[in-house]
Amino acid sequence: MRTSWADSVSNSAAEIAISDKNSLPRPTRSTYVPPHLRSGSISDLSGPVSGTNGGSRWIGSDGGGTKPELRRQGQGNSYATAGRDNAGGGGGGGGGGVRNNRSGGWDRREREVNPFGNDDKIDDIKQNFSEQENSGINFDAYEDIPVEVSGENVPPPVNTFAEIDLGEILNQNIRRCKYVRPTPVQRHAIPIALAGKDLMACAQTGSGKTAAFCFPIISGIMREPYAQRTRVGRTVYPLGLILSPTRELSCQIHDEAKKFSYQTGVKVVVAYGGAPINQQLRELERGVDILVATPGRLVDLLERARVSLQAIRYLALDEADRMLDMGFEPQIRKIVEQMNMPNRGVRQTMLFSATFPREIQRLASDFLSNHIFLAVGRVGSSTDLIVQRVEFVLESDKRSHLMDLLHAQRENGNHGKVSLTLQQALTLVFVETKKGADSLEHWLCMNGFPSTTIHGDRTQQERELALRSFKSGKTPILVATDVAARGLDIPHVAHVVNFDLPNDIDDYVHRIGRTGRAGKTGLATAFFNESNLSLARALAELMQEANQEVPAWLTHYASRAPYGGNKNRRSGGRFGGCDFRREESIGKNLDYYSGGNSGNAYGGLVDIGGGYAPGVTSAWD
DNA sequence: AAAAAAC
Numbered sequence: 001m002r003t004s005w006a007d008s009v010s011n012s013a014a015e016i017a018i019s020d021k022n023s024l025p026r027p028t029r030s031t032y033v034p035p036h037l038r039s040g041s042i043s044d045l046s047g048p049v050s051g052t053n054g055g056s057r058w059i060g061s062d063g064g065g066t067k068p069e070l071r072r073q074g075q076g077n078s079y080a081t082a083g084r085d086n087a088g089g090g091g092g093g094g095g096g097g098v099r100n101n102r103s104g105g106w107d108r109r110e111r112e113v114n115p116f117g118n119d120d121k122i123d124d125i126k127q128n129f130s131e132q133e134n135s136g137i138n139f140d141a142y143e144d145i146p147v148e149v150s151g152e153n154v155p156p157p158v159n160t161f162a163e164i165d166l167g168e169i170l171n172q173n174i175r176r177c178k179y180v181r182p183t184p185v186q187r188h189a190i191p192i193a194l195a196g197k198d199l200m201a202c203a204q205t206g207s208g209k210t211a212a213f214c215f216p217i218i219s220g221i222m223r224e225p226y227a228q229r230t231r232v233g234r235t236v237y238p239l240g241l242i243l244s245p246t247r248e249l250s251c252q253i254h255d256e257a258k259k260f261s262y263q264t265g266v267k268v269v270v271a272y273g274g275a276p277i278n279q280q281l282r283e284l285e286r287g288v289d290i291l292v293a294t295p296g297r298l299v300d301l302l303e304r305a306r307v308s309l310q311a312i313r314y315l316a317l318d319e320a321d322r323m324l325d326m327g328f329e330p331q332i333r334k335i336v337e338q339m340n341m342p343n344r345g346v347r348q349t350m351l352f353s354a355t356f357p358r359e360i361q362r363l364a365s366d367f368l369s370n371h372i373f374l375a376v377g378r379v380g381s382s383t384d385l386i387v388q389r390v391e392f393v394l395e396s397d398k399r400s401h402l403m404d405l406l407h408a409q410r411e412n413g414n415h416g417k418v419s420l421t422l423q424q425a426l427t428l429v430f431v432e433t434k435k436g437a438d439s440l441e442h443w444l445c446m447n448g449f450p451s452t453t454i455h456g457d458r459t460q461q462e463r464e465l466a467l468r469s470f471k472s473g474k475t476p477i478l479v480a481t482d483v484a485a486r487g488l489d490i491p492h493v494a495h496v497v498n499f500d501l502p503n504d505i506d507d508y509v510h511r512i513g514r515t516g517r518a519g520k521t522g523l524a525t526a527f528f529n530e531s532n533l534s535l536a537r538a539l540a541e542l543m544q545e546a547n548q549e550v551p552a553w554l555t556h557y558a559s560r561a562p563y564g565g566n567k568n569r570r571s572g573g574r575f576g577g578c579d580f581r582r583e584e585s586i587g588k589n590l591d592y593y594s595g596g597n598s599g600n601a602y603g604g605l606v607d608i609g610g611g612y613a614p615g616v617t618s619a620w621d
Numbered sequence: 622a623a624a625a626a627a628c
Contacts (some may be wrong), residue, residue, distance in 0.1 A: 245625065273627050296626040303627095327625060433623065456625060482624050503622090 052136040083555045115259045116176045145184050151372030155191040158182065166219045169264050174215075177259055183208035185376045189350075190216055197349045198371035200320070200364060200579075203385045205513020206489075208375065210253055213242070213316040214260045219346075221266050221289050222312060228268070229287050230311060237311035238269075240290035243335070244318040245328060247272040247294050247460060248467060249487040253318060266290065271307075273297045274460030281306060291315075295323075295331040299558040302339050309341035313348060315367075319362045319486045320351035321506070327365065336367055345369035348581055354513060355506035361580040373579035386516035386524050388548040390539065393527040396589070398499060399443060402429070406449055407527065409495065424493035426470060429479045430511050432500035440499065441479045451477035454484050485511045493517075498526040505538035528554065538559040 029278045147157075158164050161174050161182055182190065185203035192199050193216030203209055217240045242257070244250045254270035261268055262502070271280045271287040273296050279295075284306060291298075291307065301307040315336065317323045323332050342346065349368050356364075365371070377383070393401045406427065431437050434455040441453040446464040452466040452475040463483075470478040471490055479499075485507060502508050508526075515522025535585070540558035543550050 277628085294626060296628090298627095300627050322625085331626075483622090526625085 010375040037133065043232040064097055077198075083614050112263065115255070115262055128314065145343050145377050146187060147184070148375040148578070149372065151197070152370065153198075154372055158185040158191055159187065164194070164215075167216055167222065169221075170215065170219060170260070173260055173262050173264075176262070177211075179211070183212075185209055185374070185609065186215075188210045188376060189213070189352075190372050192221065192372050192374065193348070193350060195216075196348055197375060198344070198348060198368045200356065200361065200368065201350070201352045201372050201374040202356045202376070203352070203354065203374075204377040205354045205510060206383065206385075206517030209354075210256050210318070211260065213318075213350050213352055214253075214257050216350075217242075217314045217316065218257070218261045218264055218266050222264055224313070229289055231285075234285070235305050235308050236288050237308050238288045238291040239311055240314040240316070241298075241309065241312050241341075242290065242292045242316045242318065243295060243298070243323060243332070243487060245294070245322045245522060246483055246488075247274055248454075248463065248484070249318065250292050250294050251464075252487065252489060257290060257292060261290070268292060271297045271301060273300075274463075295328060295335060298335060299331060300585060302335070309335070309339050313343050314350070315341070315347050316350045316352065319353050319354050319369075319510075320364060321353045322486060324360050324363050333366075352446060355509055355608070357506065358578075358580045365581075373581070375578070380430075383513070383516050384546060386512055386521045386522045386546075388512065388524045388526070388543050388546065390528050390543070390551060390554055392529060392551075392553060394529055395531070398527055399440070401527065402444075402497065402499060403447065403449075405495075405497065406444075425476065426473065426490065427477045427495040427497060428470075428490070428493050428514050429477060429497045429499050430502075431481060432502075434481055436500065437481055444477055444479070449477055450475045451479055455477040456483055462508070482507060482511075483516070489503045489517060490514060491517070494522060496522065496524045498524070499612065500533055501526055501528060501532045501539075503534065505535060505542055508535070508539065510544070533557060533561050 161171065161179065164182070165171075166174070183203075183233070185201060185207050188205075189199060189201050189209075189212040193213065194481060201209065201212065203212075221239050224239075229239075242250075242253055244253055244416040245459050250270055250272045266289045268290045269280075269283050270292045271284070272294040277297070277300070280301075284291075284301075290339060293301075298307070302309065314504075317332070322328065335341070344367055349371070351364055351368070391401070409425070409427065429440065431440055434457045437453045437455045438457075441451045444451040452469050454463050454466045454470075456464070466478065467488075467490075469475045473492075482502065485502075487510075496512050496515045498508065502511065512522075512524035515524060528536075528539075532539075536554060536557040540550050541555050543554075
């Protein structure tokens with residue numbers, strides 16, 4: 001085991017600070033004082049702290065149209081880490097200076113809703129922890145995960161959360177989340193993110209990406225000596241921004257981030273369309289450090305000047321390839337490049353997805369500065385935990401075929417599992433169109449299979465109700481368009497049916513990734529017919545890579561079909577994902593591949609063990 | 622061609 005990870009972080013941070021071409025003050029990590037070592041005697045806290053608002057303390061003028069002073073240094077505006085850490089104390093005292101008196105002042109933590117419910121007995125959790133750790137969990141499935149890293153000065157991965165040491169408060173939240181060990185993507189991505197590097201990370205669906213970018217952002221905000229929550233007039237200035245392509249996914253990320261940030265004093269707020277904006281505005285006014293949002297609503301908030309991105313230090317794009325494809329790219333570009341957000345290299349940018357087509361990577365580099373590319377697992381591939389089946393089904397036979405599957409499943413389930421009524425096996429059915437979703441749902445209900453549907457023509461209320469009803473097992477079948485294809489973490493999805501196959505293999509990967517999550521196994525069935533010919537080759541290759549049984553007829557179609565159904569044409573071999581810079585450097589004699597590493601280089605294909613416990617709930621994407 | 626994302 002590594003002796004001192006903290007030291008190496010400090011060292012590399014120092015290097016970054018020196019080599020950083022940009023003069024804007026980037027936090028120098030070497031000044032980090034872990035929360036448990038902080039004392040309350042921060043002399044710098046006597047600056048003008050103006051007022052309280054809904055329990056949050058605001059710094060800076062609250063009145064007229066003066067330009068906000070957003071410099072991170074400078075006495076009047078400082079709000080030291082310890083102050084945030086002991087959030088709230090002294091707020092009513094009007095800048096008394098000492099913030100560590102939690103009993104004296106108002107403490108925001110006392111009013112924070114416990115996102116873990118009643119499950120807050122840390123001792124019990126610790127106990128369960130060690131039990132889990134010793135119970136010989138099925139970590140073996142993750143022992144041979146290939147990892148590709150490229151970029152300069154790549155920090156080495158860690159094996160345990162203890163090595164990362166995010167501080168006692170975050171450690172407690174990690175325990176509350178019942179995370180035993182970091183997942184492979186977390187082991188690599190968190191050190192990279194903590195070192196302040198930009199990151200493009202590919203990892204399999206359900207492998208814990210949300211936590212991989214949330215923890216570093218929360219930790220970074222906690223430790224930034226000069227970070228402060230600012231409001232000028234009605235405009236708020238979040239420090240972190242997390243964007244995702246669907247409303248439900250933003251909700252989910254928000255829920256997770258609230259758990260991760262519990263009692264840290266870091267405030268997470270979500271904003272998305274289809275819901276009343278006033279409530280979101282009120283929530284924003286109460287203070288925001290990390291904003292989770294969908295692009296449209298964010299643009300709205302920016303145009304109303306209720307949010308400014310001027311103070312953003314951390315930008316994360318979840319499902320980044322989706323965010324940068326044709327439909328979203330202009331909006332994202334507007335948000336990132338034309339809305340006053342600090343430039344790349346000043347802010348820290350992290351892009352996460354299970355898939356990363358090469359041309360999207362190229363496009364994404366507009367938003368990145370000297371980033372590290374990380375690929376964990378067979379990129380763009382599915383996990384081995386999902387059994388994939390593909391059946392030839394004519395368009396006209398699809399409904400009756402689905403019915404057969406559902407009947408078989410129902411009977412099998414009833415005989416197989418006693419607790420089926422309690423732990424209903426859920427089936428997620430993907431279709432191509434919104435109309436198709438409605439009509440299939442109606443047909444299923446008519447035929448004795450309680451179903452619901454989620455798609456973009458439904459109201460947000462209906463969408464959220466549908467998701468809840470599905471999760472609870474009340475309607476154990478959910479018919480969905482691609483709105484549900486990415487990121488959603490729905491426990492107990494046992495079966496994903498591709499009633500209509502998508503045209504792109506990456507979409508297929510995301511869809512089937514709704515099952516087989518958090519170490520559990522799942523089944524994915526696809527209905528294939530002649531209208532899916534363009535997908536044949538990519539599908540056959542993908543299934544082969546995942547050691548799935550490829551029917552002879554599909555191989556036949558694949559051999560005749562042209563390349564297609566894949567924006568991300570793999571060049572063969574089991575390790576498909578690749579830093580586009582590396583591909584382009586071949587022949588130019590440039591070596592981005594662990595190039596410039598100083599001693600701790602481990603670039604290249606490395607088999608690193610690791611794993612995570614099944615049954616652990618989280619936003620695994 | 623469809624899906625998603627603001628009012």
